[in-house]
Amino acid sequence: MGAEPLPATNHHHHHDHNHTNGGEAPLVLGLQPSALVDHVARVDWSLLDQIPGERGGSIPVAFEELEHILGEVKTHVLSSGEEACSPVKTMAGGSVANTIRGLSSGFGVSCGIIGACGDDEQGELFVTNMTCRGVNLSRMRMKKGPTAQCVCLVDELGNRTMRPCLSSAVKLQWLLLRYGIFNLEVIQAAIRIAKQEGLLVSLDLASFEMVRNFREPLLQLLDSGNIDLCFANEDEATELLRGEQTVNPEVALEFLAKHCKWAVVTLAANGCIAKHGKEIVRVPAIGESKAVDATGAGDLFAGGFLYGLVKGLSLEACCKVGSCSGGSVIRSLGGEVTPENLHWMHKQMQINGLPTPGIHSS
Structure with missing residues (x-):
């Protein structure tokens, strides 16, 4: 029905004792119908003043708006250390994925995730990131279409403002x-x-x-x-x-x-x-x-x-x-x-x- 099992991956697990892609069932399964990729950047106040919505909140945006914000980030970045070379840090995201990844990589708990990702660059990034942290993706499906994305703008005080693009993203139904x-x-x-x-x-x-x-x-x-x-x-x-x-x-x-x-x-x-x-x-x-x-x-x-x-x-x-x-x-x-x-x-x-x-x- 348009969804294929993810291809087998050869990534090594983050912990030797966390064999989540082996035969045993994960102890914890997370349900996140749409895989999500976060684009995180530290920016100055002026960019936050330009984009619609309140600071610290999370309101959905269209793909064009997401691309516009990502383009503006480069001229509003707060440069410090490694971020000066790579102002935007991209990783698998979403509340459930964050929890599951933390449980797997930080505590060695065998974890898996149920959901769908797109057959695009972001989908590949989500799979690579989560698999490298030992998360079992055997219950994840790859579907034709885009993977959900979110711009996470972090101000100098550490507060984040999120603008997710979910409307056309693939998801479980x-x-x-x-x-x-x-x-x-x-x-x-x-x-x-x-x-x-x-x-x-x-x-x-x-x-x-x-x-x-x-x-x-x-x-x-x-x-x-x-x-x-x-x-x-x-x-x-x-x-x-x-x-x-x-x-x-x-x-x-x-x-x-x-x-x-x-x-x-x-x-x-x-x-x-x-x-x-x-x-x-x-x-x-x-x-x-x-x-x-x-x-x-x-x-x-x-x-x-x-x-x-x-x-x-x-x-x-x-x-x-x-x-x-x-x-x-x-x-x-x-x-x-x-x-x-x-x-x-x-x-x-x-x-x-x-x-x-x-x-x-x-």
Whole structure:
């Protein structure tokens, strides 16, 4: 979906005991949807008087304004020591990245970061800087586009004024969750962080037993307004409406749509229904899928639907991709699509006029 794993790096770790790029999982993971590169310079008061916004604050600027400020820095720099030769110090930045890098390089704690960087010079700098400090970037993705940047202007008293350029920068878009009572606190915390960072949240209702036995916490999650997309199968939808006078997939769809931007109820061999805003679509199952094993059908449907959203497809097209994807996994045992069935899925997408993925990432 336009995001590739970062290529393997050969940088040595800052500490011999901090093997964060090895096999073990990091102890601490930071979520920073957009990698960020800081351009830090000590400048005199006159430059701070020229740029919009208050001193000491942080307001977003367009790329042209960022470049203008960087150009002006050279004539307003407070020269002392090494800064006289290199007035602007450039490094990986962002609050989360700073904390993670400090934990890794200063304390030897194994750390990683989740996010996306652009395929540009700044993205390469972010990767190099963080990797050299022992941070595990296996969960970082490189996407086509620019990496976020920020000019950090430091006055003679040491106070900083920041002007970030984030508008066109690449970032992660979605957080995917499966409802479960045993990790409810983790789910709630992850949703809070995701919304603070501007991510969209997708929730799968997991199983009809989970909905039946722990319905109230689920309703509270939906009532929070933080779930942007919700998937339910017919059994889960029935349990969600337990006690209502009318219980059917259409009523369940309306209920979910009151709480979520996108609501989807899958109907097994009967396809699915979905709602976004005032638009409601019903899409039949696609292809002559022989249901060898239903394991992963809903999961793969969700993956296809999300592919459609990321690609900007219509609601109907998102459902069709989901149907192709879900239909591909039930043709063999297990929740992983075999190469043969992946080929089947792409063929079904082509037949239905849907854009197929360019390169399949492993």
